[in-house]
Amino acid sequence: MIIAGNLKTNHTRASTKDYIEILNKFMYVNSIKDKVYIFPPFTAIDNFITNVKVGIQNAYPTESGSFTGEIGFSQIEEFKIDTILIGHSERRHILGESNELIQEKFNFFKEKNFIIFYCIGEPLEIRKQGLDAVLEYIDNQLIGIDLNYENLIIAYEPVWAIGTGVSASVKEIKETHLALKEKFSKPLLYGGSVKPSSVKEILEIDEVDGVLIGTASWKIEDFNKILEISKEI
Numbered sequence: 001m002i003i004a005g006n007l008k009t010n011h012t013r014a015s016t017k018d019y020i021e022i023l024n025k026f027m028y029v030n031s032i033k034d035k036v037y038i039f040p041p042f043t044a045i046d047n048f049i050t051n052v053k054v055g056i057q058n059a060y061p062t063e064s065g066s067f068t069g070e071i072g073f074s075q076i077e078e079f080k081i082d083t084i085l086i087g088h089s090e091r092r093h094i095l096g097e098s099n100e101l102i103q104e105k106f107n108f109f110k111e112k113n114f115i116i117f118y119c120i121g122e123p124l125e126i127r128k129q130g131l132d133a134v135l136e137y138i139d140n141q142l143i144g145i146d147l148n149y150e151n152l153i154i155a156y157e158p159v160w161a162i163g164t165g166v167s168a169s170v171k172e173i174k175e176t177h178l179a180l181k182e183k184f185s186k187p188l189l190y191g192g193s194v195k196p197s198s199v200k201e202i203l204e205i206d207e208v209d210g211v212l213i214g215t216a217s218w219k220i221e222d223f224n225k226i227l228e229i230s231k232e233i
């Protein structure tokens with residue numbers, strides 16, 4: 001099982017350090033065998049000595065250069081980081097990233113052999129039109145993405161479920177994952193308001209290979225609770 005926490009714009013350098021220390025210890029004491037990934041904000045990235053895999057939430061597809069406010073490969077490489085989130089719905093819909101820029105990022109970090117968490121998912125008006133419309137929308141997000149890339153992990157995250165407290169239902173997750181698994185054979189995570197109270201039923205869905213968690217990962221107690229639950233599945 002893959003359990004990933006996206007800290008988004010939360011936690012400081014100091015609190016991230018504490019978070020990762022507590023998490024690492026928890027995983028050791030409880031013999032957690034899941035693959036655990038944490039995506040802290042840029043300012044908190046460090047050379048952590050930990051079993052937790054640390055990735056970045058975003059980067060610009062460049063070695064270095066003039067891209068004010070962005071970071072490129074040379075800034076990431078310094079920390080020996082090889083994992084990145086690409087296509088997150090907040091980058092698509094709040095920061096206005098186009099499919100073209102997202103493809104460029106994908107190809108750049110694929111060339112660097114990064115583990116890529118590629119996020120896909122539909123807005124509410126599409127979901128309301130039914131599963132076929134959802135799949136058509138997602139097909140568009142998969143254009144130009146090498147679905148055979150060996151270090152690819154895909155996260156299905158319906159936009160309407162992210163940060164809203166309302167997860168997709170087990171039925172919606174199951175039918176969407178089933179259909180997506182016909183398109184590619186990569187680990188497929190679900191994301192969107194996963195909580196300690198809902199993670200069990202979500203991880204029990206056969207077509208779910210793990211979860212990408214936002215809000216419920218910000219408090220280490222909640223995230224550890226999720227790991228504890230996943231251990232029993």
Ligand code: PGA
Pocket residue numbers: 006157161162163164165191192193194212213214215216
């Ligand atoms: P959420 O975020 O758990 O707060 O819905 C999920 C995500 O953005 O990956």
